[in-house]
Amino acid sequence: MENEDLVIHMQGVSVRRGKTTLVGDVDWSVELDERWVVLGPNGAGKTTLLRLAGAELHPTKGLLHLLGERIGKTDVFELRPRIGLCSAALSGRIPPDEKVGDLVVSAGYAVLGRWREEYDRLDTKRALALLGQLGIEHLADRTYGTLSEGERKRTLIARALMTDPEVLLLDEPAAGLDLGGREDLVARLSELALDPDAPATVLVTHHVEEIPPGFTHALLLREGAIVAQGLLDDVLTEENLSKTFDQPLELQKAGDRYFARRKATQG
Numbered sequence: 001m002e003n004e005d006l007v008i009h010m011q012g013v014s015v016r017r018g019k020t021t022l023v024g025d026v027d028w029s030v031e032l033d034e035r036w037v038v039l040g041p042n043g044a045g046k047t048t049l050l051r052l053a054g055a056e057l058h059p060t061k062g063l064l065h066l067l068g069e070r071i072g073k074t075d076v077f078e079l080r081p082r083i084g085l086c087s088a089a090l091s092g093r094i095p096p097d098e099k100v101g102d103l104v105v106s107a108g109y110a111v112l113g114r115w116r117e118e119y120d121r122l123d124t125k126r127a128l129a130l131l132g133q134l135g136i137e138h139l140a141d142r143t144y145g146t147l148s149e150g151e152r153k154r155t156l157i158a159r160a161l162m163t164d165p166e167v168l169l170l171d172e173p174a175a176g177l178d179l180g181g182r183e184d185l186v187a188r189l190s191e192l193a194l195d196p197d198a199p200a201t202v203l204v205t206h207h208v209e210e211i212p213p214g215f216t217h218a219l220l221l222r223e224g225a226i227v228a229q230g231l232l233d234d235v236l237t238e239e240n241l242s243k244t245f246d247q248p249l250e251l252q253k254a255g256d257r258y259f260a261r262r263k264a265t266q267g
């Protein structure tokens with residue numbers, strides 16, 4: 001591939017199951033220093049897109065390159081440790097008695113539940129630093145099953161960062177969080193987005209309120225098709241958002257945050 005800065009490169013990518021098109025004919029590129037938000041209603045195909053980007057799913061049609069490797073021609077097991085994926089599906093597979101610190105350290109081994117491993121001291125230090133970055137260093141000795149939803153989300157992000165991935169994929173990280181938890185997570189993700197050493201990031205969400213300051217690009221998805229994509233401020237307009245969610249929406253920007261609601265009907 002010519003452009004080595006492309007971490008995700010989709011050309012005419014479709015995923016079909018039977019007669020259903022989950023995503024259709026997607027052209028999308030993510031570069032090393034970009035932070036993307038993927039926005040769309042339930043069932044739009046956001047998770048499907050993220051699973052393609054995480055080398056968890058092969059396209060039915062089209063060309064998919066991840067980190068310069070062509071999917072279908074490369075060993076995905078070698079590729080996956082270079083990608084930090086954080087999703088509710090992963091959360092459900094974690095044994096509740098797994099210790100938070102071990103869970104983060106074991107990401108280096110790309111396996112769940114390897115708590116018996118003799119971890120390298122440096123790995124342990126790095127895991128604690130990442131937990132600290134997410135504001136939950138004090139939870140290192142707690143078991144995953146005892147954590148709140150917000151604490152779990154942060155643990156999974158720390159885990160996803162442990163392998164020093166080249167791309168970080170976050171599927172609805174703020175889902176299920178209360179207002180304070182959401183705001184805190186948005187602030188942490190914003191710090192990460194503004195860190196020039198942080199990996200390329202793709203964040204899937206339903207809500208414009210969850211877009212962390214520092215995110216640079218947006219892709220709007222509806223019924224498996226792209227409504228708009230490009231620079232965040234260009235793409236995130238009332239018109240595009242209304243088209244994406246199929247209703248008249250009012251969009252406001254306050255400082256570096258976005259807010260949306262349905263337009264009031266007149267009369």
Ligand SMILES: Nc1ncnc2c1ncn2[C@@H]1O[C@H](COP(=O)(O)OP(=O)(O)OP(=O)(O)O)[C@@H](O)[C@H]1O
Binds near residue numbers: 021040045
């Ligand atoms: N194996 C499958 N067979 C048929 N349809 C499927 C299959 N897997 C997913 N779908 C459908 O594809 C569509 C896209 O699913 P996807 O999970 O990618 O959407 P999403 O945008 O992440 O939705 P949500 O916001 O609700 O999580 C949905 O309508 C879903 O029901």
